[in-house]
Amino acid sequence: MSTPLQPLITKVGLAAIWRADKTGLAAEITHIVVGTSGYTPTNTQTALRTQVAKYAISDGQQLSETLLHVTAVADDGKAYWVREVGFLLSDGTLLAVWSHPTEALTYKSATAELLLAYDLSLTALPANSVTITSTGAGLNLTLSAELAALASASIAEMLRGVKQQDAFDSQDKLNQQQGQQILNLMDRMRTVEQRQDLDHDGLLTAIAANATGLITLQNLFSKTTLGV
Structure with missing residues (x-):
């Protein structure tokens, strides 16, 4: 089951989209980053506050012009509460960030894999300006x-x-x-x-x-x- 997220688009992410658009290309989301700090995000962020892991997109689907479905597998031996999530472009730019001051998304156990599946709403961006690049492994x-x-x-x-x-x-x-x-x-x-x-x-x-x-x-x- 996917978790719907309405992340905050960062200024650096928006600038990266404009740069890609000038070349006639769409910006590519390639990784999900997760962290343990809970807060209210700002559009001036360039990274998560307490990043603990970075995972390549395993699979993805464009559900509409502004809605993407992205998945990744947290398959390491780390244990943590997921309280902040970021989406990185192919050049490492933090496109968007989600967090909450008190609520955690989920818990990652050290002994089990965690499926990160999100429906990413990008209504603040131009239609079809962002695509997904996955590992192709599914x-x-x-x-x-x-x-x-x-x-x-x-x-x-x-x-x-x-x-x-x-x-x-x-x-x-x-x-x-x-x-x-x-x-x-x-x-x-x-x-x-x-x-x-x-x-x-x-x-x-x-x-x-x-x-x-x-x-x-x-x-x-x-x-x-x-x-x-």
């Missing part, structure tokens, strides 16, 4: 590495989600199995209780039958003894 390799990192992160997140879902499914299956086991155990307990009830009823029946038989035998024995 940003395919840089972007492919970044996209690969994003893809890897996305795949890792998806894998974590799949693993979590598998864990949930496994737990759900375990809960279902445990529930079924409890139901089976309850059925077995009811069966045992029914058997116990049946056995209890059968035992009472047997006792009653035995008692009846015993009484019958006692009666017969008594009649025999009495000679009845």
Whole structure:
């Protein structure tokens, strides 16, 4: 994503454009410079206040007569907050400068590359008076590495989600199995209780039958003894 900037055109930059225009050529932006000081720019500046790095334009596009899209890659091992940005012409002239007293554009880590992508509005200059000269390398390799990192992160997140879902499914299956086991155990307990009830009823029946038989035998024995 590009950051739209409305930089301040410097006096030396405007003079360089006039010189180029007299030869029938347009001034060429070739580099981006970045610094760490935050302030309100002036058109008398010829350099950044605290420049920390200079990067060649990797790619660029003229979006309109006064709007340019420029990109560069900060691929060194420096770490800093970007609070001022300058655009240099091919002869080293500071064409335009942007800064803010309190707001930083971004942060450059020492361990990661930073893509500098800006939509540069030059409405204060004559139409088509400035062009872009890039290294011609483009940003395919840089972007492919970044996209690969994003893809890897996305795949890792998806894998974590799949693993979590598998864990949930496994737990759900375990809960279902445990529930079924409890139901089976309850059925077995009811069966045992029914058997116990049946056995209890059968035992009472047997006792009653035995008692009846015993009484019958006692009666017969008594009649025999009495000679009845």
